[in-house]
Amino acid sequence: MIKQEDNNSFIDKYFNLKSSLLYFGIFVLISAVSMYYLNKFFAEGNNLDIIFSFSKNILVSLLLLVFLYFILDALRLYFVLKTLKADISFWNIYQLVFINIFISNITPLATGGGFAQVYFLQKKGVELGKSSAAVLIRTLLSATMLFLSVPFIVLTHQSMLNLLPGNYVFIYLGIFLALYLLIFYLIIFRVRLIMKMAYKFFYFLKNKHLLTKKRFRKIIRYIFKHLELFSNDLVFFIQGKKIFVFLSFFFTTVFLLAEFSFSYLIIKGLGYQIAFSKILALQILVVFIMYFAPTPGAAGIAEGGYSLLFAGLIAKKDLFPLLFYWRFLSKYIGIFIGIFVFFYLIIKGGVEGEK
Template sequence: MNKVYGRIVGLFLLIVLISSAVIYFTVDINTITNLYMFKPWSVIMAILAMIIGLVLDGTRLMHMVRISDENITLEQAVQVVFGNYFLAMLGPGAAAGAIAQVMFLRKAGIPGGKAAVLALVRTLVSIMFLACCLPFIFLHDEGILPGVSNDLMVYVAGSVAVLMVLLAYGIKKNAFDYLAVIITKKLPRKWSRKFVEMYRDSKEAVKLLASSPLSMVRVFFESGLSLIFIYMIVPFLMLGLGVSVDWLTVMGRMMFLNILLYFSPTPGGSGIAEGGFVYLFSSSVPSGTVGILAVSWRFIAEYLPFFVGLYYTITVFGKSVLNKDLDEEESA
């Protein structure tokens, strides 16, 4: 069995195991009673919010491609978005998703070098939006990390946001070139090549961000709007349980959780996402429902797009793409 098929099977088993464990350890005597009151219309609203968010994700990608003096259609952009969901679930963090984005962008006629930079920019802009929101999230909500002072969290989050800006400015001004050379010389050959490629793409990404400031401001807010709609899945599901939703708190905690998932070492953040959700929202929903809510959120937000991404991957590249090694595709 090749690696892609093996990872799909492994992911399926992991999802079943984690979902079963989350539900098992969070149900209680009140679960059935509370679920009996659930309103099906909330699922429709959650799926609609996800669709709007993913379409906005596609349009922002179109605008980023246009900044790079290339063009793709909305259909091609949506294929990139869903392809990202497919491979992102098969690898840790955002690495595998970036491979999918490059594959689909190259198929759409974008040169390989630009495709890699655009994939990086797409991720960076989302992280930048969430990083800018973090200080305000911690100012509003003191219950995210009990035992840690709110002032400290605001200071840390603000420092991270400023550091990201300074880092981007330093890269643009070639301030880290000498340090990059030193690091490259100390790394093994295999890793030094990957580091050079990553640093080169980062420089190109920063240049692209700075090349059209007004257009990037539009992309920045479009990215935020896309994420907000996707995170609205959770409050809509909560409304279905008859919960009085504090939208600012719920959306803030979803932003906090999802920025952590960008750096998750597990495929698609599996395990960390569900555990983090239970931790953050166990006191916000009726007794015994937080685990089921966590699994429902993951199914709508991640697993449905995963299967659509699988469909697009086979449709665009053929079934033979599943016989390829992801590591080989990354180095292609």
């Protein structure tokens, strides 16, 4: 477990009210501007009330999907933690879903969500190495499924290449996948090499008098200890109880299918009959693009990429309501709930064991 002063500095850096409100304001501003211009230039009038014309079955299905979406998001992390033999209740994990959605969508490159979950898992008694491993494994499972699907989608849907940045898409894709697999390999199988590189880097800083000898030893001890724990927990997951490993993969897959089903149901409600496989392919490409977005919550990039890819499937007048309700159901609701959960756990001091 990390020390109390480390906890406090962590809160100050990542969870203070001023920076959170600033990032949230940037997210809202970019999202609003993006929606405004997409509605103005790519849609034909503001027809958001079209959702009320959806059939009762579609509306009920969307409401049930929202509920299941958050449940499945919690279950995928819950069973990763179960595989690592972490003792934590499902309710606590369910709260983390909204914390993750909120923090991820107000920080650049979605960097804050993972840190937030690690922090709160520690508050619930889960060790730093184990909580870090669980959050990274959860992310790696979904990212691996998505990224390994992209080459297949691009190769089997040649028409989609016209919507992507020229002939360089395969180069970008190849470089990213190679780096992704390399990092994954190093973390699991060559953690000693990472330790060696970290040691040389901080030793260089010490020799340049940028770090004191005492600080150098403290950092190296901390990094070595938690990298070792982290690596052990990753290996432990792979070799863990098979039923929990299976359920981790299963709920990750079902979660992703649920996330991509929002667009399918909305498009069906708009009166189109488009195969789920085609919508799934487009959604995977959208999420792939969002992974590289530097803006908070991929704001602007998500809306633009989604509109670009789906513009060829539906009429111009239906593009904006599709875009709005996709973002509203899959992100905005979770962010709104996450604000209240965040304020409850941080501002109101509602985290157990903090007294």
